[in-house]
Amino acid sequence: MRLTTLVAFVGGALSVVVSVPAAAATITDVADAADADDPIDVNLGVVFELVRHTGLITRENTQPPPDDPSGKLRSANVKELEWERLKMRLRPRLEVGIFRDLSLFTEWPVVLYDAQTTRFAEGTSSGNSTIVRDLAPNAVPVVDGWEQTEGSGNALPEISADGKYGFPGRPYNAWGVNQDGSFAGYRAGLDNPSFGLRWSPLNNERDETKPTVTLQGDYTAPFFTQMDPTGDVISDAGAPGPVADGLHKFHFSTGMSKRFAILDPYFQVDYTIPFVGNTTQQLIGHQPRQFGGFVAGVEIVPYEDKSLKQRLSMELSGSATYFSEGRDYSEVADLFKEMTYTDQFVRLGGKAGLQFKTLDIFFINVQGLLNYDTEHFLTIEDFGKDLGDANDEIDLDNAAERNPFYNPALDTVGRRLRIEQSLQMGFLAHIGLTF
Numbered sequence: 001m002r003l004t005t006l007v008a009f010v011g012g013a014l015s016v017v018v019s020v021p022a023a024a025a026t027i028t029d030v031a032d033a034a035d036a037d038d039p040i041d042v043n044l045g046v047v048f049e050l051v052r053h054t055g056l057i058t059r060e061n062t063q064p065p066p067d068d069p070s071g072k073l074r075s076a077n078v079k080e081l082e083w084e085r086l087k088m089r090l091r092p093r094l095e096v097g098i099f100r101d102l103s104l105f106t107e108w109p110v111v112l113y114d115a116q117t118t119r120f121a122e123g124t125s126s127g128n129s130t131i132v133r134d135l136a137p138n139a140v141p142v143v144d145g146w147e148q149t150e151g152s153g154n155a156l157p158e159i160s161a162d163g164k165y166g167f168p169g170r171p172y173n174a175w176g177v178n179q180d181g182s183f184a185g186y187r188a189g190l191d192n193p194s195f196g197l198r199w200s201p202l203n204n205e206r207d208e209t210k211p212t213v214t215l216q217g218d219y220t221a222p223f224f225t226q227m228d229p230t231g232d233v234i235s236d237a238g239a240p241g242p243v244a245d246g247l248h249k250f251h252f253s254t255g256m257s258k259r260f261a262i263l264d265p266y267f268q269v270d271y272t273i274p275f276v277g278n279t280t281q282q283l284i285g286h287q288p289r290q291f292g293g294f295v296a297g298v299e300i301v302p303y304e305d306k307s308l309k310q311r312l313s314m315e316l317s318g319s320a321t322y323f324s325e326g327r328d329y330s331e332v333a334d335l336f337k338e339m340t341y342t343d344q345f346v347r348l349g350g351k352a353g354l355q356f357k358t359l360d361i362f363f364i365n366v367q368g369l370l371n372y373d374t375e376h377f378l379t380i381e382d383f384g385k386d387l388g389d390a391n392d393e394i395d396l397d398n399a400a401e402r403n404p405f406y407n408p409a410l411d412t413v414g415r416r417l418r419i420e421q422s423l424q425m426g427f428l429a430h431i432g433l434t435f
Contacts, residue, residue, distance in 0.1 A: 024200070024204055024259075024264075025257035025259075025264045026365065027266050027297075028200065028212045028255045028257045028266060029214075030097070030101050030102070030103050031043045031095045031096060031097040031103040032100050032102060032103065033096075033097035033098055033100070033102075033103075034100050040097050042095070042097070043434050044094055044432060044434075045093050045363075045433070046090055046091065046092045046093065047090070047093065047428060047429070048088075048091075048429045048430075049088065049089045049091065049426060049428050050086075050088050050426055050427045050428075051086075051424055051425070051426035052084070053084070053085040053086075053331075054082070054083065054084045054085075054422070054423055055082075055331060055373075055421055055422040056420045056421045056422075057083050057118070057121075057332065057378075057418070058077040058078060058080055058417070058418045058419075059078055059080050059415065059416070059418070060075050060078075060413065060418075061075070061414070061415075075414050077418060077420075079121035079123060080120075080121060080131050080181075080417075081120065081124075081177070081183075082120070082121050082122075083118050083335075083419070085115070085116045085117075085331070086113070088112040089109055089114075090109065090110045091109045092107070092108055092110070093105065093106070093432075094106050094107075101200035101203050101206075102197075102198070102199045103197070104195075104196070104197055105198060105218075106193060107193065108190075108191075109191040110190055110191065111187065111191055113186075113188055114240070114243060115187075116183065116184070116186075117184050118181060118335065119181055120180070125181075129181060131177055134415075135173055135179065136173045136175070140408070140409055141408060141409045142408050143412055146396050146402070150169065150170055150172075167230075167284055167285055167338070167404050167405050168230040172407045175335065175336045175337060176337050183334075183335050185234040185235065185335075186234050186236070186237045186240040187240045187241045187242065187243045189240065189242055189243050190223075190224050190243075190244070192222055192223050192224060192244050192247075194221075195221070196217060196218025196219065197218070198215070198216045199214070200212055200213060201213055211257060212256065213255070214256075216252065216253045216254075216270075217251070219248070219251075221248065222245075222248060224242065224243075225244060226283065227243065227246075228283060229334045234334060245329060246276075247274040247275065247276060247277065247288050248275040248277045249275075250272070250275075251270065251272045251273075252271055253268055253269065253270035254269055254270075255268035255269075256268070262300060263299075263300060263301075264298065264313075265296075266296070266297055267294065267295070268294065268296075270292055271290070272292060274289070275288075285327055285405045286327060287326050289342070290324045291321055291322060291323045291324065292321065293320045294319065295318070295319040297315060297316055297318065300313060300315075309358065309360045310356075310357065311358075312355070312356050313356075315351065315353045315355065316352050318348075319347075319349045319351075320346060320347070320349075321347040321349070322344070322346050323344060323346070324344050325341065327340065327342075328340075328342065331419055331422075332378050332419075336410065340378050340379045340410070340417075341379065341411070342379075342380065343378075345374045346374045347373050349371035349372070350369070351367050351369045352367065353367030353428075360434060361433060362432075362433055362434075363430075363432050364429070364430070364431050365430040366429050367427070367428040368425075368428075369425070369427075371423070371424035372424075373419070373423075373424075377417065377418050379411050379416045379417045380416060381403060381411035382403050382406065382411075383406055384396075384406065385401060385403070386401060387401055
């Protein structure tokens with residue numbers, strides 16, 4: 001093809017794209033109703049997710065320098081376990097337009113497979129692992145003033161069942177990790193559903209001079225049996241444990257997109273606020289993490305035919321999500337049979353994908369993702385809280401001042417766990433119909 005012909009073809013294609021109103025970017029597109037030529041939109045789809053999450057579990061240890069065995073002791077982070085989680089999930093989704101640029105939606109995830117496994121990290125063995133050293137039936141590592149091997153001595157009635165005091169009412173080193181560094185745990189089942197509202201007060205398709213702005217608010221209800229790392233038996237793949245977290249969650253987001261020729265850049269910010277509900281009262285001490293962040297990306301539309309109602313687009317995006325501190329289901333909760341209080345961290349991620357729509361009826365969207373979590377502690381429980389007595393210190397021999405969730409074997413400085421090299425790689429496929 002000659003250069004002049006190519007220029008004429010590209011210029012003609014761009015003029016068609018610019019002159020005809022274009023649909024909003026997928027992230028801001030809302031099913032609507034009450035249009036003259038389209039009384040109602042109903043979007044029915046399902047998302048399939050396959051995500052592999054890996055990380056290196058390290059632990060603080062007091063030891064001499066590696067090149068000077070007789071040198072001064074200092075705290076070092078030593079490699080312990082290579083951790084892996086493979087999760088497959090379906091997310092059926094229904095969105096129904098109820099007025100112009102206003103819709104209701106529901107999403108009901110189903111976890112098909114969720115498996116965690118560990119093995120010793122390179123250079124670690126049962127002979128030098130600090131976890132194996134402290135693992136039952138060996139003696140529980142204690143600190144001065146905290147000699148109990150089961151619980152903290154706290155007399156709160158909700159954590160003092162069977163005459164044992166503290167959480168979870170058993171030896172602090174009765175963990176799920178084996179002497180050879182191995183662990184295998186399996187979960188599957190129905191997760192909690194979400195219900196929400198989406199509204200676009202501005203729509204680029206209706207007015208080309210304005211961007212599409214979409215607001216969303218949704219609520220996740222704790223319908224199903226929640227995970228309980230202190231008691232769930234998850235070693236048998238044929239009888240997996242539950243997957244729901246037992247939390248009320250309120251999620252809010254604001255997104256914006258604006259079409260320019262074949263480019264449709266977008267930006268979205270969101271935040272999730274979880275609350276412990278009545279269904280989680282048996283999980284004493286649950287303090288879920290709040291999280292929120294932003295995603296910025298662009299859809300590139302190299303092909304769009306309005307007469308055939310077809311559209312092919314490519315998508316690239318980057319994101320950052322902040323996770324607050326909290327006592328929740330961490331990467332090591334099932335391994336050590338308790339929720340752990342984790343440090344704050346940031347998840348940095350990116351996605352790339354392709355989407356094809358045809359006849360305004362069928363669409364398919366495939367994406368690849370890569371996320372990285374910044375290094376952070378997984379066990380940072382405080383000793384307790386001073387009640388304002390004369391010494392201005394936490395008295396470990398005073399049960400009222402001690403934190404009942406503190407585990408001296410995991411939360412003491414010099415024994416804390418960290419996760420490093422935390423990577424998520426995954427694949428998503430979204431298939432759906434529009435009626």
